[in-house]
Amino acid sequence: MRQPNKHGSGGEGHPLLATVLVVLLVVGLGVAWFQARSRVDRQGDQAAGKCVEGPATIPIIASPDIAEVLGEIAKRYNATRPVVRDHCVTVSVRPSDSKVVLEGLRGTWDTESMGPHPVAWIPQSSLWAAELTTGKPNAVEGSPDSLASSPVVLAMRSEFADNAAGKLAWSDLPGLAKRPNAMADFGLPTWGPLRLAMPVGVAADATVLSAQAIAAGVSRTSGPLTAAQAESRPVADGIKAVLDAAPTTPEGAAAPAAVAISRADPRRGMHAVPITEQQLYLLARTGAVDTSMRAFFPSGATPVADYPVLRLADDKVSAAQSDGVVDFVDFVKMPAQAALLTGLGFRTERAQPSMGNSAVSFPAVRDPLARPEAAASAAITKLVFR
Template sequence: MAHHRSTDGRGSVRGRGVSRGLVGSLLAIVLVAAVVVVWVQLGDRIDRQGEQAAANCVEGTATVPIVADPDIADALGTIAEAYAETGPVVRDHCVVVEVRPGDAKVTLDGLAGTWDPAALGARPAAWVPQSSIWAADLVSARPDVVDGQPPSLVSSPVVLATAPRLAEAFDDDLEWQQLPTLQQRDAALGAFGLGSWGSIRLAMPVGAQSDATALAAQAVAMQVTRTMGPLTEQDADSPRVSSSIEAMQSGAPQSPDGTPVGAARTIADAADPAESPIHAVAITEQALYQLTRTDTTPRLAEVIPGGPTPIADYPIIRLTGDDVAVEQTDAVADFFEFVRQPEHLAGLTALGFRGDAPLPEPTETVGFPTTEDPMPQPETAATVTINRLVYGPDSGPPSAG
C-alpha cells in the first residue's frame, strides 16, 4: 500500500525538525577535535624542535677524558671511536670520549694531590686502572673525588707464570700460603722433586702494572690468617701477614724492567729453566695470554695456586669535583653502558680479559679455566695496608690535607 505524506492547509510538507541542542553538541565535538589535533601537532613540532636542537648540540661539544691501564687503553679507544659514530648527545652536548693510557701511580698521585694538566693531560672524568688496589688508595686519600663504588668493567685472575717443568712438578699441589716458605728455603723445590732448582725464586716486581704482586700478597694474607670472608684491616695488620710478605720480598730476584711481564720473559728465555734467575712471578692471566698467545711450543706455564684466587678487576672509577662537569659525568655512564654491550665488550675479551662475551681459544699456555674460588674484595683499609707492605710506606698518595 502506498504511503502519502500529509500536508497542512498551505500544501507544505510537515517533516521532523532538527534539535538546536543536537546541533550545538555536534559543533562542540568538532571544536574539541580541532583543538586536540592542533595540540598534538604543536606537541610534535616542539618534540621535533627539541630533537633538532639536541642533534645540533646547542650546548657545544663535551670532551670526556678517560685514563686507562695500558693493557686496556687501546681497545677502549677503539670502542670510543665506535661510540662516536653513533653521534652521542648528552645534556645537549655532542660527546667526544678520549681514552689515553696512564701509569697508575702517576695518575693516583695527581688525583689525590694537585692535577697538573701540562704534565698529565686533561684531568680525567673516569679512571680504569688494572685493579682496585688503586681505587682503595684513592678513596683512602681523597674520598671526595670518587663518585660511588667503582664497578668492575672486565677481570683477569692472577696466576703464577713458571717454566713448564716447574708447573708439572707442582701438579696442582701448590697453595698461596706456601710461597713465603718456598722463597726462603734454599732447596725448597726439593719437596716437589726439583732439589737442584733451589728456592722458588719468586719475583716481586713493584714497577709499572705490578698489581699482580699486591694481589698475590692479599691471597697469601687470606690464607695465613685463615680469613673466611673479605680480608679485614685487623687481618692485614697482623704480624703473620707482615712477616709472610717480608719473606717473599727478602731476596726476591729482580725483574729486568720492574714488571711481571719482564720477569715472565726472563723465565721464558732461559736456556736452562733450573738455572734461571727467576722461577716464578705473579701475573694477570690476560698479560700471560698476550705474552704467549702465538707460542706453538710452550715456554711458560700457568699455575693457579690453591686457595681463593685474587682478581684484577679493572674498576671504573668515576671521578667528581669542580673539574668534572655534569655532562661529563653523564657521558661516562652512557659510554660504559655502550662498552658493556656484548658486541663491544667482545673487543676486550678477545684480548684475554674475562667478561660477558666470548674468550679466545685456549693456547699452549693459557687455558682460561673457570675460577672456582674467587677471592672476595678486601676491606679498603686492608688493601691499603697490604699496598704499603708491598710497595713501601712512602708509596701511597699524598694525604688529603
C-alpha cells in the same frame, strides 16, 4: 496526521550518528595531540643534536694494558655523535702509570706534564681506588663499575705447573720462600729454592694482588680482608718472606719476567711470576713466550684485576662530563665492543674469551678473592712498596 521529519531535525535525531561523531572528534583530538607532541619531541631532539650547551671533552686515563683498545672503542663511540645533557661529547683515552696518576690526583694536577685533568680513571685494579679514597674519601663519584676483569695467575713452566697441581696454595708461598730446596716438593730437586719473582715496578698490580691472596690465606679468611688482619704479624712476616726471597726482575715488570722464565734454565733462573691472565695470554699469542709456559691457579681465593671505572668527584669535572663517562661505559659493554676486549683476553660481565692458547685456557673462577677493606688494601700495598 503528523509526518515524520525526513531530515532528522527536532528532538528525536540519530543517537548512533551522534556517538560516531563524538568518537571521531575524540580520535581527531588525540591524533592532533600526538602529532603536536611528536613535533615537540623532534624539535627537542634537533635542539640536542645542535649541542645547545656546546661541546664537552671527556679525557679518561686508563691502565696501559687496556688503554689502546679503549681508545679504539672511543673512536667508535665518538662516531655516533653522542649528546649528553645537551652537550656534544667527545671521549679520549690515554695510558698512564697508576702511581703517577695517584700522585697527581692526591696533590696538584700538572697539565703541562700530565695532560688534561681526567674525568675518569680506569686503573688495572681496585687497589688504586683504595689508595686514592684512603687519603681523599670523597674523591670518587658513586660506586666504581668494573669494565673488564682478568684473574691473577702464576706464570710458570709446564713441568712446574703439572707437578704443583693441587699441591700449591697462595698461603704456601711464604714457607716455600724460606726453604733452600723447596722445588723438591714438586719433584724438581735440581731446581733448588723457589725463585718467585715479585715485580714492583710499573704496573705491579699483579704483585700486590697476589700479596692480598697470600694475606687472605695466612689469615684464613673467606670474607674481605680487614685492616687488623692485613696489619697482623703473620701477614707482614709472610709477605716480607716472599719479597725478600724474590729475584730481581727485568724492568721490574711481570711480562718481561714471564719472558725470562720461558727462556732461562730453570736450574738457575726464575720459576714463577704473578701476572694477569690477559697479559700471559697475549705473550703466548704473540710468541713472546714459548709453548712451555702455563697459567697456574694456586689453591685458595683467586685475586682478580677488575679495571674499575673511577668517576672523579672534582670541581674540574662537570655533570655532563661525569654522565658522559657513564654513557661511554654502557657503550663499551655492548656486544660489539665487548668482543674487542674478549678478543684480547679480557673477561667481561657478558662474555668470556672464546679460545685459549698454549698458556691460557680461561677456566671459570669459582672462588674470586673478596675485595679487601680499603684500609686493608692500603696496608698490603704499603708492605709491597716498602
